Amino acid sequence: MKSIITNRQRSLLPFGLLVASVLALSGCNQKQEERQMPPPAVSVISVPQEAVGSYKEYVARTEAVNTVELRARVEGFLTQREFIEGQTVEKDQLLFEIDPKPYIANLKKAQADLSSAKAELNKSKKDLQRSKDLYKKGHISQADLDTQTSQEAQAEASVQAAEAQLDTAKLNLGYTEIKAPFKGQIGRAKYSVGNLVAPSSEPLATLTSIDPIYVNFQVDEKQVISHLQESAGGSIPEEQQFEMRLRLPNGSDYNQSGIFNFADTHVDETTGTLTLRAEFPNPQGIIVPGLYVSLIMESKDKTEHPIIPQSAVQENQSGRFVLMVGADNSVETRQVELGRRIGPMWVVNTGLKAGEKIIVEGLQKVRPGVKVTPSIVTIDPETGGIKAQPQPGQQQSSQANKQG
Template identity: 80%
Template sequence: MKPIIKNRQRSLLPFGLLVASILALSGCNKEQEPRKMPPPAVSVISVTKEPVGDYQEYVARTEAVNTVELRARVEGFLVKRDFVEGQTVEKGQLLFEIDPKPYIASLKKAEADLASAEAELDKSQKDLKRSKDLYQKGHLSQADLDTQTSKEAKAEASVQAAQAQLDTAKLNLSYTKIRAPFKGQIGRANYSIGNLVGPSSEPLATLNSIDPIYVNFQVNEQQFVSHLQENPDSRTSEKRAFEMSLRLPNGSDYNHKGTFNFADTRIDETTGTVSLRAEFPNPQGIIVPGLYVTLVVESKIKTEHPTIPQSAVQENQSGRFVLVVNADNKVETRQVELGRRIGPMWVVDSGLKVGEKVIVEGLQKVRAGVKVNPTTVTIDPETGGIKSRPAPDQKQGGQKQDSQTNKQG
C-alpha cells in the first residue's frame, strides 16, 4: 500500500505548479490594465453680445464720379504718348501730342495777317483824318469823305478778322497737346504713335476719376416710400439714421464707410424701383468703375445680439448648429438661428445665451455627450481666428484642477 500513496503524491505535484502559474499570470495581467484616457482638449469661447443694427443688403455697381473720353480736336499725326496704360495720371499731365508743325505755321501766318491788317488800319485812319480836314476847308466833297470813312471801317474790320484768325490758330496749336483734365486712371490707348487722328476719330483713351467713387443701387418703391414716411428729412438732412458699408466681390469688407449721395426724383415704371447713389472714399484705388459689390445699409440705432465665428458653425439636415460645453464639461448640440454676417462673425438671432461656452477648435474630436477638457480663448473679430490663449501655467493649472476635481468626484 505504501508504494501506491507515494505515486499519488507525485501525480499532484504538477497540478499545484499549474495553479500557481495561473495565479501569477492573473496577477501580472491585473497590474498591466490600460489607464483611462483623459478627456479630449477643446478650445471654447464665452458667448458675448455685440451692438448690431437693422440692415439691408443691395446688389450695387460702382461708377466713376468723372469720366471723359479723350478725343483729338484737330487733325494730325500722333507724335507722342506720354503715359503708361492703366496707371494714375495727374491733372494737367501731357497724355498725347499731335504733330504741331502745321499749326505753328498757321499761327505765324495769322500773326503776319494781323500785322498787315493793323498797318492798313493805321494808314486808313490817317487818310480819314486828312480827308476830314480837307472837307472842313471845302476842298473835299462829301462823297469822297464817305469813301474814306468806309475804307477806315473796312480796315478796322480786317484787323478784327485777323485777330480772330490768330486766336483760332493759337487754339488749334494748343489742341495738339492733349492733357488730363483731372487726376484719375487712364485706360488703354486706342491709337499708336504715327496714326492719323482727328475730330472724327474714335476716342484716343478714356480717363476715369478714382477717388471718391460712386455706388449705384436700386430699392423697390415700397421700401422707398416707407423710408420717406419714417424719415421725412432724409433727402436734405446731413444727419441720416443709417450708415453704409461695402462687401467686395471676393467676400472681404471694404475698410471705408460711405455716405448717401443722391436719390432719383421718379420711380422707374418698368421695374418699380428708384435709383439711389452712395459715395465712398477710394484713396488706394481698390474699387474700379463697373465693379459689382454688395452695399450694406445699417441703421445707427443698434441692439445687442450674440455673435460667434463662422468656424464654430456646422450644418446638418435640421439646419445650422454649434457644439456647446455645459457646466459638467459635456458636449451638447445646439440648433441656432443665424442673422447677418459681419466679416467672419455670425449674428445669432436665437439658440444661444450670453456666457455659454461654444467650441471653436477641436470640433472633429468630439460629439454630443462626450466629456471634454475646455480651454477658453478669445476670437479676433477681424479675422475670425483665435486671438489669444491663456498662459501655459494657467492652462495646466486649470487642467490639473479639473482632473483633481474629476478624481475626487
Template identity: 50%
Template sequence: MLKPFLRQPNSSLFTTSKLALMVFFSLTLSACGKPEVKVKPPAPAVSVYSVKAQAIGGYREFVARTEPFKEAALRARVEGELIARHFREGSNVEQGQILLQIDPAAYKAALSAAKADLSSRISGEENAKRNLKRANELISDGYISQSDYDRLTTEESQARSAVKAAAASLEKAELDLSYTTIKAPFSGRIGKVNYNIGNIVGPTSNPLATLIISDPIYVSFQVEESFYISYLQKNQGARTGNEGEFELSLRLPNNSTYQEKGKFDFADTKISQGMGTVELRTVFPNPRDIILPGLFVTLIVETRDKEEMALIPQAAVQQNQQGKFVLIVGKDNRVKLRHVVLGRRINAMWVVEKGVAIGEQVIVAGLQKVRPGVEVNGVKKQVNPLTGTITDFNDKATNSAKANDVNISPNAAVDK
C-alpha cells in the same frame, strides 16, 4: 469460465467521481441563478463653447461699383499726325504736363498767314480812316459829293470790320496751334494710349487716352425706394446720410476688408423708373491706389448705435427641415436642441438674433456622438473668431489669447 477474468468496480473510486460530478452541477446551477451586474458606460465627451456677447450694430450690405473721383477723356481737337508722346502709360502726371504732340507745321503756317492778313487789314483800315477824315473836311465846302462821302464812310466801316475778322482768324489759328500740344488738365494717373505715333487723329477720333483721379474714389450703389423713403422720414429729409449715424466700410473681391472708412457724398434727385431704386454715392480715401475704378465691391453700412448680441461659431450650427439649430448642453449635462434665428456672419462666427442666451454652452465638436436628451461630458474649448479653429484653452501655439475673449471687429471680412 469468464467470471475470473471480469474485474469488479472499485467502490471508493466510484463514490469520489459521483461526488465531484454533483459539486460541478451544483456550482453550475448556482451561477445560472445569480443576477448579472450591468456597468454604466461613461458619458461621451463633446467640445462646447461658452456663448459670449458683443456690441453689434444695425447692418446692411450692398453691391456697389467704384468710380473715379475725376475723369477726363483726352481727345484731339485738331486733325494731324501724332508725332510724340511724353509720358509712360499708367504713370502719374502733373497738371499742365505735355502729354501728346500733333504735327504743328500746318497750323504754324496758318498762323503766319493769319498774322499777315491782319497786318494787311490794319493798313487798309488806316487808309480808309485817312480818306474819311479828308472827306469830312471837304464835304462842308462842297468839294466832294454826298455820294462820294457815303462811299468813303462805307469803306472805312468795312475796313474796320475786316480788321476784326482778321483778328478773330488769328486767334483761331493760335488756338489751333495750341491744340497740337495736349496737356494734362489736372494731376492724376493716365491710362493706355489708344493711338501710336504716326497715326492721323482728329476731332472725330476716339479718346487718345484717359486721365483719372482715384484718390479719393467714389463708390456708388442703389437702394430700394421704400428703404430710401423710410430713411428720409426718419432723418427729416437728410439726403446724404448722417455722418454720426453710420459707419461705412468695403469688402473687396478677394474677401478682404478695406482699411479706410467712407462717408456719404451724394444721393440722386429721382427714382429710377425701370428699377425702382435710388442711386447713392459714397467716397473713400484711396492713398495707395488699391481700389481701381470699375471694381465691384460690397459696401457695408452699419449703424454706430450698437446692441449686445450673442455670437456662436459656425461649426455649432446645423440645419433640418424646421431650419437652423444648435445643440446645447444644459446644467444637467443633457443635450437640448434649440432652433435659432441667425443674423449676419462675421468671419467664423454667426450673430444670433433669437434662440441662444449669453453664457449657454453650445456643442462645436462631437455632434455625431450625441442626440437630444443624452447626458454628455462637456469640455470647454476656445474658438478662433477669424478662422474658426477649435483649440484647448492651454493651446498657446495656436492662439496667443483666448478666442472667447477676442473682440471681433464687425467690419472684418463680413458675410451675410
C-alpha cells in the same frame, strides 16, 4: 414532448457555457471601463457681444465719376506719346502731341495779317480825319467824306477779323498738345507715333477717374415709400442714418466707408426699383469701374448682440443650434436664431446670452447630456479660428524680451 439531446450536443454544452461566461465578463469589464473613462475634453468660448445695427445688403456696381475719350481736334501726324498704357496720369499731363509746325506757321501768318490790318486801320483813321477837315472847309463833297468813313470802318472790321484769325491759330496750336483733363487711369492707345489723326479719327485713348468711385444700387419701391414716410419729406434723424461699406468680389471688406451721393427722380416701371448712388474714396485704385460688389448699409444706431463663430453652428430639422456647457459641465442643445454675418462670425438674434459657454472644438466627441471637461479658448474674429495660446516658456521669453 421531450427534447432529444444527441451525444454531439451534450459534448458542446460545456463549451457554450464557457463562451457565455466570457461574453458576460467582457460586457461587465466594458461597462466598468466606460464608468472609469474621464469626461471628453472640449474647447469652449465665453460668448462675446458686439454693437450691431440694423443691416441691409445690396448688389451694386461700380462706376467711374469721370470718363473721357481723348480725341484729336486738329489734323496732323502724332509726334509724341507721353504715357504708359494702364498707368495713372496727373491732371494737365501731356499725353499726345500732334506735329505743331504747320500750326506755328499759321500762327505767324495770323500775327502778320493782324499787324497789316492795324497798319491799314491807322492809315484809314488819319485819312478820315483829313477828310473831315477838308469837308469843313468845303474842299471835298459829302460823298467823298462818306467814302472815307466807309473805308475806315472796313479797316476796323479787318482788324477784328485778323484778331479772330490769330485767336483761331493760337487755339489750333494749343490743340496739338492733348493733355489730361483730370487725374485718372489711361487705357490703351489706339494710335502710334507717326499716325495721321484728325477730328474724324477714333478716340486716341480713354481716360477714367478712379478716386473717388461711384457705386450704383437699386432699392425696392416698398423701401422707398417706407423711407419717405419715416423722413416725412425731410431729413432723417442722425440716429437713423446708415454707414455704407463694401464687400469686394473676392469676399474681402473694403477699408473705406462711403457716403450717399444721389437718388434717381423716378422708380423704374419695369423693375419697381429706384436707383441710388454712393461715393467711396479710392486712393489706392483698388476698385475699378464695372465691378459687381456688395453694398452694406448699417444703421448708426446700434445695439449689443452675441456673436459666435460659424464653425460652432450646427443644423437639424428644428433649425440651427449650438452645443453649450452648463454649470455642471453637462452638454445641452440650444436653438438659436441667427442674423447677419460679420466676416467669419454670426450675429445671434435670439437663443444665447453674452457670457454663456458654447463648444467650438470637440463637437464630434459629445452629445447632449454628457459631461465634459471644458477648456476656455479665444476666437480670432478675423479668421473665426481659435487663437493660439502661448506656452509658459514662450510667455516667460516674451516678458524677458519686453523687460530687456
